[in-house]
Amino acid sequence: xxxxxxxxxxxxxxxxxxxxxxxxxxxxxxxxxxxxxxxxxxxxxxxxxxxxxxxxxxxxxxxxxxxxxxxxxxxxxxxxxxxxxxxxxxxxxxxxxxxxxxxxxxxxxxxxxxxxxxxxxxxxxxxxxxxxxxxxxxxxxxxxxxxxxxxxxxxxxxxxxxxxxxxxxxxxxxxxxxxxxxxxxxxxxxxxxxxxxxxxxxxxxxxxxxxxxxxxxxxxxxxxxxxxx
Amino acid sequence: xxxxxxxxxxxxxxxxxxxxxxxxxxxxxxxxxxxxxxxxxxxxxxxxxxxxxxxxxxxxxxxxxxxxxxxxxxxxxxxxxxxxxxxxxxxxxxxxxxxxxxxxxxxxxxxxxxxxxxxxxxxxxxxxxxxxxxxxxxxxxxxxxxxxxxxxxxxxxxxxxxxxxxxxxxxxxxxxxxxxxxxxxxxxxxxxxxxxxxxxxxxxxxxxxxxxxxxxxxxxxxxxxxxxxxxxxxxxxxxxxxxx
Numbered sequence: 001x002x003x004x005x006x007x008x009x010x011x012x013x014x015x016x017x018x019x020x021x022x023x024x025x026x027x028x029x030x031x032x033x034x035x036x037x038x039x040x041x042x043x044x045x046x047x048x049x050x051x052x053x054x055x056x057x058x059x060x061x062x063x064x065x066x067x068x069x070x071x072x073x074x075x076x077x078x079x080x081x082x083x084x085x086x087x088x089x090x091x092x093x094x095x096x097x098x099x100x101x102x103x104x105x106x107x108x109x110x111x112x113x114x115x116x117x118x119x120x121x122x123x124x125x126x127x128x129x130x131x132x133x134x135x136x137x138x139x140x141x142x143x144x145x146x147x148x149x150x151x152x153x154x155x156x157x158x159x160x161x162x163x164x165x166x167x168x169x170x171x172x173x174x175x176x177x178x179x180x181x182x183x184x185x186x187x188x189x190x191x192x193x194x195x196x197x198x199x200x201x202x203x204x205x206x207x208x209x210x211x212x213x214x215x216x217x218x219x220x221x222x223x224x225x226x227x228x229x
Numbered sequence: 230x231x232x233x234x235x236x237x238x239x240x241x242x243x244x245x246x247x248x249x250x251x252x253x254x255x256x257x258x259x260x261x262x263x264x265x266x267x268x269x270x271x272x273x274x275x276x277x278x279x280x281x282x283x284x285x286x287x288x289x290x291x292x293x294x295x296x297x298x299x300x301x302x303x304x305x306x307x308x309x310x311x312x313x314x315x316x317x318x319x320x321x322x323x324x325x326x327x328x329x330x331x332x333x334x335x336x337x338x339x340x341x342x343x344x345x346x347x348x349x350x351x352x353x354x355x356x357x358x359x360x361x362x363x364x365x366x367x368x369x370x371x372x373x374x375x376x377x378x379x380x381x382x383x384x385x386x387x388x389x390x391x392x393x394x395x396x397x398x399x400x401x402x403x404x405x406x407x408x409x410x411x412x413x414x415x416x417x418x419x420x421x422x423x424x425x426x427x428x429x430x431x432x433x434x435x436x437x438x439x440x441x442x443x444x445x446x447x448x449x450x451x452x453x454x455x456x457x458x459x460x461x462x463x464x465x466x467x468x469x470x471x472x473x
Contacts, residue, residue: 056386087238094245101249108256112263115271115286176386199438202386 022148030152034160036222041164042215043225046132051165052207054124058181061169063117064124065162067110069155071102071128072137076154078102079142086143095138096129103128133161168210176201272316279365279375280339280346297348299338305329307460321352321361334457339365346374349458353450356442358382360391360450366405370462373415376400378447388443399426399434405455407432412459414452417444 020027040046054060075098079086086094107125110118118125128134137157142150173179175198178186186195200206219225231237270286273293277284284292302313313319315335324332337348345368352361362378376397383389390396400415403426407413418433419441426434436444455462 054385060385085232085241087232087241089233090238090242093242097245097249101253104253105256108260108264111267112260115264115267202439 027149027152030149031156031159034153034157035163036160036218037225039160039164039218040133040136040157041161041211042218044133044136046136047161048208048211050124050127050131051161051168051211052204053127054121055165055169055172055207055210056176056202057173057179058166058169060121060124061162061165063121064128065158065165067106067121067125068128068131068134068161069158070106071099072134072154072158073151074154075099075102075134076137076142076150077147079138080145080147080150083143083145091143092135092139095135099134099138100129131161133157164211164214167214168207171210172201172207176206269317275377275379276337276339276348276350276363278377279348279363280341281375282341296339296341297337298340299336301336301338302333303336303458303461305332305334305457305460307458321350322359325352329457332457334454336458336461344368347462349454351378351450351454353446353453355380355383355391355446356388356440357384360443360446362447362450364400364451364455366462371404371406373400373403373405380443383443384440387437387439390437390440391443391447396434396437402429403432403434404430405432405451412452412456414448414455416448419444 034040038044041048041051050064054064075095078098079095082094103126106128107118110121110125137153141153145153170180173181174185178184178191178197186197198206267286270289273289274284274286277289277292277296280296282292282296300315302310302315302319304310310333313333315333315337319333319335321335335350337350339346339348347366347370349364349366350361351364352359354360358381360378360380360383362376364376365374366372367374378391378397380389380391383391403415405412405414413432416433417436419436420433421435422428423431423433424435
């Protein structure tokens, strides 16, 4: 993983002897990196499918984000705990089983305690299993790092994924349905003047185009993301 | 220990499967009561909302018992099967796969402030998966009092819009029989003849753009389900005089 060439602020956290502080600079980078420099969606281009599917409205995107954070943090921790016991030849299968069980657990708990939310997400919750980011972080990070770091990495990447999801959903719901979080924000007066919701925003192609614009803006602001060759 | 040996790999896989299976089985069975309670109350909530009684999930059971005076399981010929409990025994998803003669058709009769309503459960197919709902008929067994729809996996923002109040409200006041007394149901129409659904005698509601197949599914589901209730609905022809 690339570390950020960040501005050198003095570490204000206490330093325990021979132990890395809980939120050392390195550990904070694990949380912060995926939000921008190493965003799973816009930089690594993973998890695009779900970014298209559930970004029509804000609410499902927010719940999806929370579910992915829970699933990724938990499965990263479990795989990291087992990392010295997992047989190398079946490690992908083991990771898949861990992720799948976590997803089923989340689904079951939502159905019992947050029935309305689970109805909102319907099939998408099951599709977390197929999210490349989850498996990718297990394979690339949790298998080789300690529990705390893996936890941070899971939360960070899921948050980076969710951030993009919510951003795309914001624009799609605003221009597609004139609403935010289900509440109408574009005033009726504007509709009377002839403004129309853009139906194309509700369809998948506009999610890709929105995402493309976000990547453009991000790279214009963050020059080190631009490929040299 | 050699982590790459066959024995270890098999052992690990077996242990993992056992652990995961027990954890999942334990969770599923310990949460089952809560989950089915949610589903049961939601069903009551949906049935109530077709007759204009809005409630949260907690209050659903009490109101349901207050307003729903009869729960009938009808045979295809319109007679009532006393041995079947319409609410808990009849699962439409399973019922639809049976032969028409062995199917039981649930019908709820509600009584709200002296008025009687007939609530028919619906189930059919949308674009991706099952769609279902309830439709309440007025005392004339013709005019729609209210409708509620739900779905399993229709596209968010398109087909999934059938669950929106504005779509369900379009059905209110529409009639399921034409002037000659023939069952025509309600079709979700793309013709844009009546975009604001002011004409309540056209047996049509305006469709949702981008949700053609889900909309057709709604039309098909309504006519397919209602036809089985014809013997019961027509049982007293005097009630069926067409009201203009």
